Amino acid sequence: MAVEAAPAAGRAVEEEIAGPPTGGGSKGRDKLRHGLLALWSVLALLYLFIPVFIVVLFSFNDNQGRFNFTWQGFTLRHWADPFADPDLAKALTNSVEIALISTAIATALGTFMAMALVRYRFRGRSTVDFFVFMPLSSPEVVLGAALLAMFLTLNINTGFVTIVIAHVMFTVSYVVVTVKARLEGMDRHIEEAAMDLGATEWTTFRKVTLPMIAPGVAAAAMLAAAISFDDYVITSFNAGQTQTFPLFIFGATRQGVPAEVNVLATMLLIVVLGLMGVNLLIQRALARRDSKRTD
Amino acid sequence: MSLNTRRKLLPWLFIGPGLLWLLIFFLYPLLNQASVSLMTGNPEQGYELTWAFHNYWDAISEYKEQFGRSIAYAGISTLLCLIIGFPLAYFTAFHAGRWKSFILLLIILPFFMSYVLRTVAWQLILSDDGAVVSFFQKIGLVSDDGRLLASRTAVIAGITYNFLPFMALPLYVALEKIDPRLLEAATDLYASRATAFRKVTVPLALPGIFAGSLLTFIPACGDFVNAALLGTPQQYMIGNVIQSKFLNILDYPQAAALSFTLMLFILVGIFLYARVLGARNLTQAAI
16 A cells, blocks of 8 residues: 555566566566466465355355255345344354454453563563464364363353353464564554653553554454354364354255355355455555655 | 562563463363373263273274374365465565455455355365366366265365465465565576575575465364365264264263374474474464
8 A cells, every 4th residue: 555655666666576586587488477377376366266156156046945056046035034044043143242252352361461472571471472372273173172071071061151262262362463463563662752751551551552553453353253253163062052153054064054144154245345445445544644644 | 569579470460361261271171181081981971080091092093094184185285275375475475566455355355254154165066066077077087977076186175275375375474575685686696587486485485384384284184174064984084083072972082082192293293394494483483
């Protein structure tokens, strides 16, 4: 985006990047190489998107019976009432609630951990660092199974609460990593300046640090929510009788996934796209305001 | 309280709640699982800790095939992700120009459609009367009575598909950081394009390759969704065994032994891989 703000300089940078070193190879060979690279990238993106197209397409399928496997004609009837199936509606509500609660907890816990890990030098820091990294490097099946084994040993019934516990446990690491990255790229001097001007540590945190890391925290929260909402593996171990959206879909594969699932998934994608669009517009507006200010 | 002790306590105050959560719901369950893996008994009468170390030997020898398959499928998928993802990341970082953020958005977007549902969509795509199979039959890659669904190929294609963004994004981050002037300097010093790529680009992209392979290989090793939806019991991986032992057969000791072995295998693997790539700080390299 910064490239657009300064057209002349931007073009120079782009040219530099677009055509790394000249010298070896002729112009024609460069073009061929460039073209092949672009073609490969398009194919890779297609690979990523074909299943998405299929899901969207089959939300309009006029299927007879439960099976939604072959294309039988266009209809909008699944879009009329995507929440018709009460089990599906309940599963979706559960997923949303679990994602909201676990994201709130994980974001709070993780942000404070990231702050301490970046801002303070203390004994045991690298141990904590490594410990936070461990859930990220464990297969989900191990995490889910271990938690279930503990709940069984302690005679705790699995259900909504245990799903939230599990989701906080494995999203907290993602939050720490994301917020840490933001903090590490931040200029410490601004905080020091605030303290030099007499602000207490708490005021500095509230008025300087928090607003500066806010985008990082927001990104971390969004990541945590997305991971929680979509998780199947860990949830399948700790869900008990509670259904979530992914569990519902997996369970439905045996009798045929209802087309309403495709509708809901498509709607979610549209919501996410909308949010991303709004985010982009805000960033553009902010960038424009900033460039006006410096002018 | 003196200012000095306060200073020392402050970071722990920040870390405390999160650390406690991880100690209770991550570390303790793992240790508990270690003890469960050494129990004997049966689902009706319950299990008792008898330090039955033979559980490990029994579990591994009984399911070595699934273990081997997990490692092979995850390894092949990781390699395929690297082959597909590297050019994509390279193009995005160096040649995409103003399309850069759009391409990144496209890489992330499929994530927001349910993972299980996308895998179900693969069932449709690869199904026996689907377009992909008839196309491959026409060009002779699949015999006329051949199929793609419920095969090794389908499971590996599914895993590769599901974890490709985990490979592409760290690769992009690493490549993006490379200063183009370094490549220019290399050619100024008469390196050919291939040499510059080999001696400059690849070494500088190593952290991305490392992070990407871990983020792909580890979840792929434990995955059972792809094998369950796109394969048959002949393609089942260790995740499928652990899940059914835990949730259907209720053989907790053996399930615990299997999942503990998987965890150990992966930890050892990470350390060896870090050694090979010469990463100094493991966590930094991976993140």
